[in-house]
Amino acid sequence: MTRTNTSRGQGRRAAVAGLAAVATLLTAAGCSGADTAATGGEPADAAKLKLTATTAAAKGTLDKANWLLEDEPDSLDLDTQGTSAGRVVLTNVCERLYQLQPDMTTKPFLAEKAQTPDDKTLVLSVRDGVTFHDGSKLTADDVLWSLKRHADPDMEQADEFGNVKSMKKTGDREITIRFKSPDALFTKALAGDAGIVWNKEQVTAAGKDFGTPGQGDACSGPYELKSWKSGDSITIEAYDGYWGKKPLTRQVVFRWASDSALVNALKTGAADGTYAESPNTASALRTSKGLDQHYGPSTASLVLIPTARGGLKDPQIRRALSLAIDRTGIARSGYGGLVQPWATPVGSGAWGYEKPEFEAAQKKLSTAAPATPTADDLAKAKELVKEAGAPTDPVVIGTDSSQGRTVVANAVRSALQRIGLKGQIKTVPTAQFEEFYSDPAARSDIDVLVGDWYISKADPMGFYDNGLSDSSNNWVGFKDATYDKLVHRALSTLDDAKRAELAIDVQKRFVDAGVWISVAQVPTALVISDKLTGPPASQAYLYYPWAAELGPKTAKDKVS
């Protein structure tokens, strides 16, 4: 399973996935991929997986931690090249105008205060007393300059600013942002990469080389970038002039390895921890001595994305397929039990507000997406197939050869068989697989894609615009004027309770229409030495200075 890059733009699961997994593609068949799941012993029971936002607080300080990434970061300039690996490092070094909390709520951060004098205006007060790592003061000019850099059409976060009419400095420490229409998701974007505040002077001086090995970091976070030895390691160190709380861990050294090399490094204690991108990595380490595992809410999910071709063009067939898939089986044999059968296309980490309401709504929808199909479900599915005229052409399932996707593809084929349809699996190399997402021509001969997705913002509405009539991710050509209207209304509803209500309505329509078919949610997995604790277990690890809270479990001052 490949989930390396996060979403950019509207905050959707993005991009060129899985470099870590991809990097081993040539060799995976023999030397790596295959053995990770096999060494984990019994799979976990997905239904009983406990998701916690954070781990117990640490009781002391730590001199140095060795942390693993699944790949070397592409760049430490998240504006030009944003990947999870870069974010895991930089989230400790750079700060944002808002901050995503471990429980996936957001709060003003470098913007000390935020006011909305009217629905279309956001006034940010820039925090006083903050210095960048070069010692210079963080000013409102830096903030404005950073926002404008993020908004540049060539930059990763540009589409977060599509609704922005103007951004101006309106006081010594005050920035005023005006919108074309009310924008409920904008402050959530400011807790992501669109809210990073750079030191204008440093970024400008570095020019094209900003973010490459050997350059400074231009940020104000609890850690400063000490060194990046290309191909070897990245070291960050606590910044003495930090305005906030002193970090517990003094120095973190990041190295990278994939698949079995990563698993072995953790097993032998050569590394203290990692946020496992792939559930299979966590699964392989589940029974290892000396290691703890924590699972947390994330927005990621496994999904089937149907195209407007073949039998799945018909919503009734899509509903029937959803009823017949053995989601529990997929979780068990494809992902060591570390993913959970799920009825909506975004994981529970997206519930940054009104959590109980979203939870109840998700449960309700699971009748259309059962964990394990019952005889009734199958009967209902067959009925739907009959009504739809029982197409005879085989459904072509597009996948790559990664372990998880292969299992999902096979499960889809057997689900189709169970309801009297034929399935045919088409496997392409991982490098080519990504093109299915972007190129209608590339996916012109598949009926459904075994996909994965996640959004960077803790708000389900960051996802449901994918179902809009004109969205490039709405492959089945789902068109519903009411749906479109509700999405737009929700996106401009600033009141959380009201927006949640709209989101739940929108979500039901999306699932009922089977625009995408949800398979499972993919929790984040923190694998960490059993002597250490402290960092969050939720997807907030990408946007929250997790290393600052990493420390020993016992009151002893140091862990060797």
Next chain:
Amino acid sequence: MLARISRRLAGLVATLFAASFVIFAAVYAAPGDPAVFLAGGRDKLTPERLAQVRAQYHLDEPLVVQYGRWLWDCVHFDLGRSFKYSDQVADLVTARFPTTLQLVAYATVLFVVLGVGAGILAAVKRSTWIDSAVVGGTTLAASVPSFVAAIALVSLFGVRLGWFPVSGSGEGFGGTLHHLTLPALSLALGALAIISRVTRQAMADAAASDHVEAARVSGVPERDIIRRHVLRNALGPIITMCGLVMAGMLAGTVVVETAFGISGIGSLLVGAINTHDFPVAQAVLLLMVTGYIVVTTLVDVVHPLLDPRVKEARS
């Protein structure tokens, strides 16, 4: 001699030129579109954006034009910037090349010392149980692919016994040696088998020659015969083979680097191919081909110096 070397040099440049075009075209022809990677997130992948990216990186120009542009920059020592890392390709390669070089050097020392040693032992103790043991052992070693050896070595000496680190390339001489032992061993295992076989056979051939018989009849001690006559005459094929195997290793470290989490140029290449990072893939491949050509040329040049018979035959 000088004429011969300059002829070889000219041949080397011509080969490189041909290889560079093949490499460029092959990387270009690989399935998948680099623009998809360059454009950023999945939700940015509109046809307009992709077209814009293609234009920006000159990906929309004909192959020959792109090749010309690349070659021109190359001869000006500009390998371009990586699509993926936005860093200078030269920097990326320089940072990783020493690791791969150390790995190959270590493996070469291992397979030369152990392989030649085992071969000599087998040749000297011909038709004894020692000979059979060496032949049997090396046959087994030759049949084990390096990734299997890597997994076995890691799980036994790394994970179970904890004698060697299982990832990274270490710091300082001692650290590097410690970190690279298992990777070098897995890399050397197959080569070791080949070299010991070649050594054994070359020694056997040399031992059967008339002048060795003559020396033996005239009562020269067996130890001297082996050292002065047999081994010396067998050295040609042994060195040629060692050179070829080592040159091959320069391009074959990918699997071992991946298994041991070592960031060398092998893993850099795989990453570059998978993300369609053309500038990096082309530079690394070119470097590997250059390495291969240089080493084999060197062997060719050195060979006649060791064995005067070769020189006579050629001139």
